[in-house]
Amino acid sequence: MRTAMLALATGMVCLRWLPALPSLGWLVGMSAGGVLLLAVRRWHCGLFLLGLCWACLHAHWATNGQLVAALDGQTLWLEGEVVGLPATNGSTVRFELAEAWSRRAQLPSHLRLAWYGGPRVVSGERWRLAVKLKRPRALVNPGGFDAQAWALAKGIGATGSVKAGQRVRAARLAWRDGVRQRLLAVDSQQQGGTLAALLLGDGSGVSRQQWDVLQATGTVHLLVISGQHVGLLAGLLYGLVALLAKLGVWPARWPWLPCACAFAFTGALAYGLLAGFQVPVRRACIMIALVLLWRLRFRHLGVWSPLLLAFTTVLLVDPLVSLQPGFWLSFCAVGVLLLTFSGRLGGWRWWQAWTRAQCCVAVGLLPVMVALALPVSISGPLVNLLAVPWISLLVLPVAMAGAVLLPVPWVGETLLWLAGGALRGLFQWLTWAAEWGPSWLPPGLSPGVWLVLVIGVLLLLLPAGIPLRWLGVPMAGLLLFSPRQAPPVGQADIWVLDVGQGLGVLVRTAHHQLLYDTGPGLGEIDAGASVVVPSLVALGVRRLDAMIISHAHLDHSGGAGTVMRRLPVDQTLAGEPDLLPAAWQAQPCEPGRSWEWDKVKFVLWRWPSAVPGNPASCVLWVEANGERLLLSGDIDAAAEKALVASGLPVQAHWLQVPHHGSRTSSSKPLLDAVRPQAALISRGHGNTFGHPHASVLARFQALGIATHDTAEDGALRVRLGTFGPVQRQRSQRRFWREAPDHP
Structure with missing residues (x-):
């Protein structure tokens, strides 16, 4: 039975690594082959094939349910019901809309929307909205979070920004949102947002600083509702009934064991529904149901059967869940604990079991964290020794009791105040631990x-x-000693990162690293945290010899603060140092300054007469083995004219297109002087500026200059010094990701 379940589950998880989905005709044939294999008693092969077909069928349903290409970028009036828990970040409201409907077009049933400056939106309300729709699309880089796979697994068929709207119907059955509002209304030592995350699985009230602390200390699992919380509640309810029965106060006409099992499972299920019934909660509820069922029948189930059955059941219900990192972390953590504690001879004292559990989980999850490109907490094993019981035995029971007793005057508020105080003290300690032992991003491994x-x-x-x-x-x-991915002496690796509407370029020689611009930033969200640092770490970069910020505009400097906090930076150069924070200690970009690293030459230039803004961009040439790259920032036609007249040898094989391809840049005099063979465009897909402009693309085409675009191709890699072709990250096929139009 267990091997059959394993074969079925293996077929379903293979979906994650498919470069493309088989056609429906192939799926019919594969399904028939699977049934035939079952008929001739080739159980494992047949179940594997049927599991793969089931997962591929779900993937077809999900991809076909996404927004059609013809509606990408269109603004439509539509109507739908708000689901989940809307999140407010500053003046921006983000929420999900189900049952989306429009008279003009067929729409995906589930949308994820952002309303800049919008009113308060409550779960259960029905709205009529004017929305600019976009197909789910993600930045593609060497490392980092794949938002497109996440959206597909969540069933989100389109994203969009709301332009206008009106409420059609008030909220109904919005009990989760009502509980959240009550939690946020209670002062709770300024920890209302973290209490909502702990009790409801709603992380919108947790600040970016708090998330960074949790990530650095390996304690994210404590605030995101997990199987640990559900299992704790089930255990408390079971133990309460058992204790009452042992003390003789439980009614004799009610058998205590069936009641204990029923209360434990009902409490776990109710908590899971309150938390949104995510993957860890589903797994925990299934395992709790199995354990209680076998406890009720006085049978021993074993240690692996509940986990394997939960694993298979979760996949059968939703095979696309294998695209989510939390799925793998949840099941692998439980598997590590089972491997650690099952079949051991002799007993361990409680403190030995507790410390070994934390150490074994930290070690056991290392391969998973590396495969998923997730940060590893250095202080995590030690921090969790105190943080887990602090949350599980102190904060969570008190917070649950406070939430239940909120209708009782003073009692619920007092309990939540106590829970908030305990959380506040924990965060103070976690902040200190994060400074002592920050998280570490392991490099990508072969x-x-x-x-x-x-x-x-x-x-x-x-x-x-x-x-x-x-x-x-x-x-x-x-x-700790993984092979370096640096180029040989005399060559340079150039990575034009896919940062959206901005610029970020890594230049790497045999023993040195330089970062040219750091991508955009807006409030607490910046490309330094989401793209640049994860990509650098995935490429094995641990420090930067230099960082150049071409100019002070946020689409080029927005991620610099995060980069400096996460990686050591020896020196910072900038085209507009006076407009940057003094703490960055940026030095001016001096025209004509040059240096050499590992037989690779670098030369800087800046227009001395430039006005503040784009014309003041710091320009960089990189030359390796006679092959040249020109990084131009956002210079405009006037600065380009000054550059050509400067007398510097501006000819280059590769040109980073100035100002993302705007019509005020990439003038013909510059292109005639540089004579590039290829142009590299860094811009956001469907950006509101219309970059790159049609006239610029026509100019490139007329001059025979090939163009490569991060919005279409993902991150671009050039091995300077080999005169080789560009490599595109989006050419690494995934079934949920569109391939580039050109080969």
């Missing part, structure tokens, strides 16, 4: 090295006394 890491971790998790167990130490230690 499949072979990653497999060695997996074997090493498994050896370390085996019981003491297993022969050759010590080999796990050097095998797992490969993570």
Whole structure:
């Protein structure tokens, strides 16, 4: 039975790695083959094939339910019901709309919308809205979060920005939103947002600083509702009934064991529904139901069957859940704990079991964190020794009681105030721990090295006394000494990152790294955190010898603060240093300044007569083995004319298109002087500025200059010094991602 479930589940998770979905005709044939294999008693092969077909069918339904290309960028009047918990960040309201309907076009049923400066939106309301719709699309870089896969797994068929709207119907059955508003209304030591995250799974009230602290200390799982919280509630309810029965105060006409099991499962299910019934909660509810069922029948289920059945059931209900990192972290963490504590000889004291559990989970999840490009907390194992019982045994029970007793005057508010105070004290301690031991982003590993890491971790998790167990130490230690991805001496790796409507370029030689611009930033959201730092770390960059900020506009400097906080930066140069924060200690970009790293030459230029803004951009030439790249920032036609007249040898094989391809840049005199073979455009897909302008593209085409666009191709890589072609990240096919139009 277990091997059959494993075969079925393996077929379903294979969906994650498919570059393209098989056609419906192929799925029919594969399904028939699976049934035939079952008929001839080839159970495992047949179940594997049927599991793969089931997952691919779900993927077809999800991709076909997305916004059609013809409506991408169109503004339509539509109507729908607000679902989930809307989030307000400053003046922006973000929410999801279900049952979307329009008289003009067929729409996806589920939309994710943003309303800048919009009114308060409540779950359960029905709205009529004018929305500019976009197909789900994500930035594609060497590392970082894949928002397009996340949207597909969530069933989001389109995103959009609301232009206008009116409420059609008031909210109904908005009990989750009502509970959240009550929590936020209670002062709770300024921890109303974190209490809402703990009780409802709503993280919109948690600040970016708090999320950074949780991530650095490996305690995100404590604030995001997980199986641990659900299991704790079920255990408390079961234990309460058992205690009352033992004390003789439980009614004799009600058998205590069936009642304890029923109360435990009902409480777990109710808490799961309150939290939105995400993957960890589903897994926990299934496992709790199995354990309680076998407890009721006085049978021992074993340690792996509940986990495997929960794993298979979650996938059967929603195969696309395998695209979410939380799915893998949730099940792998439970698997590590089962491997650690099952089948061991002898007993451990409680403190030994607790410390080993934290250490084993930290070690056991290393391969998963590397594969998912997630940060690893250095202080996590030690911090969780105190943080887990603090949340589980102190904050959570008090907060739950306070939420339930909110209708009782003073009682609920007092309990929530106490829970908020406990959370506030915990965050103060976590902030100190985050400064002492920040999170570490492991580099990307080749499949072979990653497999060695997996074997090493498994050896370390085996019981003491297993022969050759010590080999796990050097095998797992490969993570700390992974091969560098730097180019040889005399060459340079150029990465034009896909940062959206902005610019971020990594220039890497054999032993040095330079970052030219850091992508856009807006409030608490910036490309430094979401794109630049994860991409640099995935490429093995641990420090920057120099960072150049072409000019002070936010689409070029917005991520600089995050980069400086996350990575050591030896020096910062800027075209407009006086307009940047003094703490950055930016030095002016001096025209004619040059240097050489690993036989790669660098030259700076800036128009001395430039007015503030785009014309003041710091320009950089990079030359390796006779092949040249010109990074031009946002210079306009006037600055381009000054550049051509400067007397510097401006000819280059590669040109970063000035100002994202606006019609005020990329003038013909510049192109005639540079004579590039190819142009690299960094811009956001469907941006409101209309970049790149049609006249600029026509100019490139007339001169025979090939163009490569981050909005269409993802991050672009050029190995300067080899005279080779550009490599495009979007050419790495994934079934949820559109391939570039050109080969």
